[in-house]
Amino acid sequence: MAVLVQKFGGTSVADAQKIRRAAGRALNAAKQGFQVVVVASARGHQTDHLIADALEVNPNPPKREMDMLLSTGEQQTVSLFAMALEGMGQKAISFTGAQIQMMTDNSYTKARIQSIGVDRIFNKLNEGYIVIVAGFQGVDEQGNITTLGRGGSDTSAVALAAALKAQMCEIFTDVDGVYTSDPRKYPKAVKMDQISYDEILELASLGAGVMHSRSIEFGKKYNVIIHVRSSMNDSKGTIITHEVPQMEGILVSGATIQKDLAKIGLVDVDNKPGNAAKVFAQLAEAKIVVNDIIQTEVSADKANLSFTCAKSDLGDAKKVIEKMQSQVNCKAIFVRDDIAEVSVVGVGMRSHYGVATKLFKALADAKVNIDSITTSEIRISCIVDLKDGDKALTVVCDAFELDKPVDQRK
């Protein structure tokens, strides 16, 4: 019998009625012949409430105790979920992370999964139970409760699907699937039927925010087919899977915009081996996450070096750079916090020419000036003026026909 993992996020189990609806889905899957494993998050805003409770007791709570506290949210949901199924006449049993040996390292609040004990789950599945597992949580070697960080229930679900060799991992959420662009910013965006792990990883890191990146990495590594779909209806959502040949025919799968970036430029840096390394080592030490790096030679021994980071890190980043300005013999420093980054992502770029040209032409036609450009194998990003950001996203989406399903594009 095929195993199906179903993950329900906090909004999908927020109250008794929603828990019963979610339980009904699990029951349907069982009736269709699947062995069903449910992974559930904490109800609604429970986690936020618990964090508030902790901060009231201690503004700087120890992380081990934080994990002990937060893990109760998921434990409550899974027991209620099992009760709901039992109320429908379906045998059901709930487990904490510890009970199924969801073993992690001991990095409290952001633990990494190391292994999962599947025997107990398979035993119960084979006895006809639907098994409900608390997401987001694990246990270290000493039996201390750990959590996987925000969005960690997605990771729990995909990791369980991998360990159980599930046919699929369904992620039920409050959106219909993954869209070609954020519908709040590009209202004509359409739902994608499928997308590759690599594409959604690029989109996630660019702020599309549909799923936790770590869960996608897990899925990619262990070949878990992920179906992101709505908990409110039965429509097909978006399948996240390995690249299939037809994906190559699609130039661009999705487009995103990021407005919370800032850029720092170092003008006329000595172009010596190790200088760039020095800059980014010091930024890393100050715990500043650098997004894109651009370096261009301006002469035989001088280069311009610039990078982007979160706007909230700009002040700290500037201090780091000013402190080391003389070390790298930099003539001037400039800072921009009025930028937006528009990106297009698609595995089709690997084998097709003309994506960049089409992108630049769309921006030029709309009279949007491009500050700088960075690319990866399946992504092209342009930094533009913040005031042009929304327009830029719209013309780029239009240019790549992201308002149409794949089969209706030219």
Next chain:
Amino acid sequence: MAVLVQKFGGTSVADAQKIRRAAGRALNAAKQGFQVVVVASARGHQTDHLIADALEVNPNPPKREMDMLLSTGEQQTVSLFAMALEGMGQKAISFTGAQIQMMTDNSYTKARIQSIGVDRIFNKLNEGYIVIVAGFQGVDEQGNITTLGRGGSDTSAVALAAALKAQMCEIFTDVDGVYTSDPRKYPKAVKMDQISYDEILELASLGAGVMHSRSIEFGKKYNVIIHVRSSMNDSKGTIITHEVPQMEGILVSGATIQKDLAKIGLVDVDNKPGNAAKVFAQLAEAKIVVNDIIQTEVSADKANLSFTCAKSDLGDAKKVIEKMQSQVNCKAIFVRDDIAEVSVVGVGMRSHYGVATKLFKALADAKVNIDSITTSEIRISCIVDLKDGDKALTVVCDAFELDKPVDQRK
């Protein structure tokens, strides 16, 4: 170093401020040189809220899942308690029942403790930690979470004190200690300095409701000295301990009244061996708890048999009796639900005469008619008319000077 177990009930940890106050007490004890183990209940009405959540999902929730759900209440408290201590600069670590191997049978919702793993606790105590253990919960051999039933945190605390060979088990609660009678019913009642396990067991079963009977039985069995005291002040409360010689000088330690009883009488039952057994076997089968049983011979072959039970069980009990009326050849059945039972308890009764006389005289002087009388080695109970109940309690308390500390009595 001596170990001290401190148990805080739900009202003593209801909010952040109360948790910090309770944590302050634990810290003080640590500063006095104790190795401190805290046992905490769920905050305020958390358990009631969780029960309501469960019933909303399933009016008849499976007990295993109920325990999974309810155990989260205590887990939340202990993590918050540890955070509070850490905030005061004190090393602290919280544990679930499972983490310290609080092993129980698998009678969900009313599990019995079988053994406790003390190594992990002692390791942490020896490293200078205050250890906080979730009360009310344990784990069975298969790793399923169990709970000990309402009031089970008292049992957790006393059992831990026994396992850790603690010098004392302090039970912090919202009353100052154990009173000679319920102050709401006998306002002149005074706090007892000490009381024996046997006495408080009689008082608890008579509805004094200070502590869970099972925890007292544990204390008695394993010689745990229990100190019931207020979480709101530093006054000495009541010490519950083995009988000491000076207790024998006290005729009566406390008096109680129960008003939620009913009485059923079987008139002129055939006085044959096995008839009483038949009656009570059938009542037990109907899950009716019988309090007192009184049988009196009325002739060589006939007896009157009566018993008391909770008023809420009266309807069921009556049905059982009516069904078997002919089997025991009973002439008539009578029922009373307008009764109160007034009891006095004291180990001094064992070696002193005159307690019964004094009791009956006090009631007679107050013109209270006695319906029936039952006794144990350290208890005398009188059933009186419900309308006379409060007066009866008062005159009995006055007669035994329960409004005065022991050393001021005649």
